[in-house]
Amino acid sequence: MMLFKKLVLMLIVVIMSSQVAVHTIYGQTNDSLTTVNLKQNVQMQTGNKEIKGTITDSQSSESRVYRLVVKNKQETLLNTDIMLNQPFEAQLSRKLKAQDQITMELQDQSGASVVRPSRVTPTKWRVLSKPNTKIKTSDWGNVFQNSRIEPKKYQVVQAPKTGLSYLKKPRYIASHRNVTTFKENDRSVNNEIKGFQTALLLPTESTKLVNWQLPQGSVMNGQYLYVMYESQAHKSYGRIVRYDVKRLKELGIWQNGSDNLRQLEQKINDHKFATTADEQLLQTIVIGPEFYMGHGQAVSFNQQQKQLWLVSLTKKSRQQQLIQVDLKTLYPSERHKFIFKDKKNKQSFHGEHNLSIDDQGNVAMVGMVSDKTKRQLAAKNVKAGDLMLYHGRIKNGRFYMAISNTVVRQKPGYFGQFLATKNQTRQLFYLTDGIYYALPADKWPNGTLKQADISSGVYTKVYSTREFESQGWDNQGNAYLIVNRGSEVMQETK
Numbered sequence: 001m002m003l004f005k006k007l008v009l010m011l012i013v014v015i016m017s018s019q020v021a022v023h024t025i026y027g028q029t030n031d032s033l034t035t036v037n038l039k040q041n042v043q044m045q046t047g048n049k050e051i052k053g054t055i056t057d058s059q060s061s062e063s064r065v066y067r068l069v070v071k072n073k074q075e076t077l078l079n080t081d082i083m084l085n086q087p088f089e090a091q092l093s094r095k096l097k098a099q100d101q102i103t104m105e106l107q108d109q110s111g112a113s114v115v116r117p118s119r120v121t122p123t124k125w126r127v128l129s130k131p132n133t134k135i136k137t138s139d140w141g142n143v144f145q146n147s148r149i150e151p152k153k154y155q156v157v158q159a160p161k162t163g164l165s166y167l168k169k170p171r172y173i174a175s176h177r178n179v180t181t182f183k184e185n186d187r188s189v190n191n192e193i194k195g196f197q198t199a200l201l202l203p204t205e206s207t208k209l210v211n212w213q214l215p216q217g218s219v220m221n222g223q224y225l226y227v228m229y230e231s232q233a234h235k236s237y238g239r240i241v242r243y244d245v246k247r248l249k250e251l252g253i254w255q256n257g258s259d260n261l262r263q264l265e266q267k268i269n270d271h272k273f274a275t276t277a278d279e280q281l282l283q284t285i286v287i288g289p290e291f292y293m294g295h296g297q298a299v300s301f302n303q304q305q306k307q308l309w310l311v312s313l314t315k316k317s318r319q320q321q322l323i324q325v326d327l328k329t330l331y332p333s334e335r336h337k338f339i340f341k342d343k344k345n346k347q348s349f350h351g352e353h354n355l356s357i358d359d360q361g362n363v364a365m366v367g368m369v370s371d372k373t374k375r376q377l378a379a380k381n382v383k384a385g386d387l388m389l390y391h392g393r394i395k396n397g398r399f400y401m402a403i404s405n406t407v408v409r410q411k412p413g414y415f416g417q418f419l420a421t422k423n424q425t426r427q428l429f430y431l432t433d434g435i436y437y438a439l440p441a442d443k444w445p446n447g448t449l450k451q452a453d454i455s456s457g458v459y460t461k462v463y464s465t466r467e468f469e470s471q472g473w474d475n476q477g478n479a480y481l482i483v484n485r486g487s488e489v490m491q492e493t494k
Helices: 002-018 245-250 260-269 276-282 371-377
Strands: 022-025 028-031 050-054 065-072 075-083 087-091 102-107 113-120 136-142 155-158 181-183 195-201 215-221 224-230 237-244 285-287 299-302 307-313 320-326 331-339 362-368 387-395 398-409 416-422 427-432 435-440 455-458 468-473 479-483 488-493
Touching: 075 087, 195 260, 195 479, 215 299, 215 307, 215 479, 224 299, 237 245, 260 276, 299 416, 362 398, 362 416, 427 468
Parallel strands: 136 331, 155 398, 215 468, 416 468
Antiparallel strands: 022 028, 050 087, 065 075, 065 102, 102 113, 181 195, 195 488, 215 224, 224 237, 237 285, 299 307, 307 320, 320 331, 362 387, 387 398, 416 427, 427 435, 435 455, 468 479, 479 488
16 A cells, blocks of 8 residues: 555656646546647637637547637636537627637636637738828929930831730730639740749738739839739829738748638638638738829839839829838838929920839830820821830939930830839830830940840730739749739749
8 A cells, every 4th residue: 555655656746847737638637738729720700709610639639628718808708618629619608899809728627728828819911000200302393304306316126016006905804713824925026934823812802901903013122022002992092012922932822823812811801810820921911001102003123222112193283203112111201203394395294104223223214105295206207106215313312314215116015014124134124914025224225226135025815815013023033923803923934
């Protein structure tokens, strides 16, 4: 008998010294469930009493009974038996409210905690507040540096034929598949980008917060992709949404048409509570405050100064503004007004639909010659549909712009969507729906551009096409597209 008592005493000492919590579960003993994640695979919803899911123990497949306790602060909403590794459904004592502070805990029969209380919150986007700092403003006046009347005769460079006309609108089509593939057709000329394939499906159901179905311009800097979203309710207003591409890749999201973001957006719209996986994914996306940004496609990143810039019209006729966006607040830090007006014929014009700034600080905008512009140019060899280059620099606190003496004949498609410079190859890319031109960024402004210098990528044979919104490159020089009507990011295929 004494020997038995000594063995029991030794067992107690060993258990206490090892500091391993042991709990009796309906006549069984079980160690603390350190691998159980209460938030994962448990579903709750604001405005609803139902709770369901499966609480799993990754180190055991046994179905053991525990007590699941759900509280709002000190108010107990649920105290019921569940079995690990088995689906369960239960009813809370009342409907959940958005302001509730919900915790979940797993206990043994004696009420001792085997899984510490875990705070759960509704699934919400991370939204930055409007900063209190004052925006630096200035008026640069007229930034035009030469006359539109001279020369009387422009150099005309014929671009590759794309098979589409600038006079005919495309018919936009939508994608309902997880993976979409574009391949170049035989009208492409010297094209290094043989195709594009879905990398990531973006949110697409518009709400009062973000017009998700209408992404516009985008730029990539380091691990971040910045996408401009035009407001549905406030004309010329919008927001910037920043995606952490590096983290998305680490989570296995940036690949093969993953729809995780769309599943997440559905949870947010349905006011469901976040799982651990939801919280990890939410950390990859930041939504900036709303501000006046125009159409949102005239955006570029100045690699030299590490600055994000965009151009928009002001509320005054023909006046424009160049806006610098703070990368932390995703809100303007500088706003500079200017006009672009010929001093001889008094004609003013705007190019707020596109903007490119290369890694040396050179600024470019592209506009199409209209019938009206053709008459005002007083140049006999310029035709409607030709592309004109407006180029310059931002230096010494001023913006300087001029017009190239070379025009490119002619616009590759109907809607001019985006302009960007690929710094690795020093090429200026002009994008329309389903097509782009690539031109040497230095030859067009200095007048040495030749037809053989122009490459083109054509990804449609007919006038039915997805809406191409913007084009850019990552640090490795891989091209990507933002495509609409089923918003998504597509990455180049070799």
